[in-house]
Amino acid sequence: MIDVLEDNLAAAKQVFRVGGAIDVQSADKFLKGLTSIDELAKGRFQIKTVFFGDNQQVKDSDLQASPAFEPLEKLLAYRSNLGDEGFKIFENCTQLKEINVPDSRITNSALDLLIQNNRNLQSLYISGSAVGDDGLKSLVGLKLHIFDSRDTQITDASMPAIASVARGYLRIHGSKITDDGLKHLAGVNLIDIGLDATAVTDTGLKHLEKLRGIQLISIKNTSITDQGIQSFLATFPDCKIEK
Numbered sequence: 001m002i003d004v005l006e007d008n009l010a011a012a013k014q015v016f017r018v019g020g021a022i023d024v025q026s027a028d029k030f031l032k033g034l035t036s037i038d039e040l041a042k043g044r045f046q047i048k049t050v051f052f053g054d055n056q057q058v059k060d061s062d063l064q065a066s067p068a069f070e071p072l073e074k075l076l077a078y079r080s081n082l083g084d085e086g087f088k089i090f091e092n093c094t095q096l097k098e099i100n101v102p103d104s105r106i107t108n109s110a111l112d113l114l115i116q117n118n119r120n121l122q123s124l125y126i127s128g129s130a131v132g133d134d135g136l137k138s139l140v141g142l143k144l145h146i147f148d149s150r151d152t153q154i155t156d157a158s159m160p161a162i163a164s165v166a167r168g169y170l171r172i173h174g175s176k177i178t179d180d181g182l183k184h185l186a187g188v189n190l191i192d193i194g195l196d197a198t199a200v201t202d203t204g205l206k207h208l209e210k211l212r213g214i215q216l217i218s219i220k221n222t223s224i225t226d227q228g229i230q231s232f233l234a235t236f237p238d239c240k241i242e243k
Contacts, residue, residue, distance in 0.1 A: 005044055011068035013037060015050055018058040023049035023074070049074040050090075052082060053100075060086035067092075074098040075114075077106075078125065084110035096121055102148065103128040108135035115139060127151050127171065133158045139165050150174050150194070156181030163188050173197055173218070179204035186210035196220040202228030209235045218242040 015022055016036055023032045026045040033051070034040060047068055052058050053076050060083050072093045077086075083105035090096075096118040101111075107130045115121065115138040122143070126135070127150035136154065139161040147166050151174040154162075159181035162170070166188055173196040182204040185193075189212045195204075201223045208217065214236055219229075220243060229241050 007066060008045060008047060008068040009037065009040075011047060011066040012040065014063060014066075015052075018052075018062045019055050020058060021051040022047050023051075046071040048072065049076065052077040052080040054078070055080045058082055058086070060084075062086075063089050065089040065092065069093055070095070072096055074100070076100045077104050079103040081105065083107075087111075088113060090114065091117060094118060098123040098125075100125040101129060102126060102150075105129075106131065108132060111135040112138050115142070122146070124148070127173075136161055141165075143167050145169065147171065159184040166190060168192070170194070179207065182207040187212060189213045192216040194218040195222060198222060200224065202231070205229070205232050208232065211236075214239050216240045216242065 024045040087110040123146040125148040132153035142165040145168040148171040155176040163184040169192045171194040173194045178199045
């Protein structure tokens with residue numbers, strides 16, 4: 001019989017060994033940012049967050065899959081040295097609400113696998129990664145409050161899927177999105193959309209007049225003109241435009 005406590009302790013140790021941190025839920029408390037076994041509560045606990053942010057020490061070979069990771073709700077590995085093999089040890093996690101892996105070495109195959117297995121995902125951060133359209137094939141069916149794909153290879157081909165899941169904050173700065181891609185956002189309820197350093201023009205901004213609930217649009221380093229902005233503000237006079 002598997003000893004759940006021993007499983008959890010072993011999983012925690014492998015995270016600590018490479019300079020990572022965890023959040024855990026015990027019977028009576030939630031403990032955040034733990035970095036050593038000595039900080040763990042006595043008795044049984046579940047690992048809810050694994051944190052490898054800004055960690056260049058961790059390598060794929062340092063980690064092994066464990067049932068103790070299955071209750072994870074947050075995987076935070078931004079600006080880390082983890083690659084696909086490291087991320088794939090979390091493939092049996094099905095309760096993730098946040099995947100936060102910008103500027104890591106994740107690619108399409110590992111991200112698509114994680115998305116497939118986590119249908120309650122709420123926040124997805126992949127900016128600065130090598131992820132492209134093939135990494136987002138399993139997006140459909142999710143409801144993402146935050147989707148951040150800045151400085152990736154994502155193109156208009158992904159916009160139907162992105163439009164079907166984006167609910168709140170959409171960051172596509174520096175991506176390959178064009179005016180044609182923005183057509184798919186008609187009727188989407190967004191609070192904030194970032195379009196900096198894209199090929200979007202006044203035509204694309206015109207498409208966004210069909211958004212619902214928009215409060216902020218960032219259009220720095222685009223070809224959008226003052227005339228285009230004024231036309232948009234006639235529809236959304238309370239929206240803030242950052243140019």
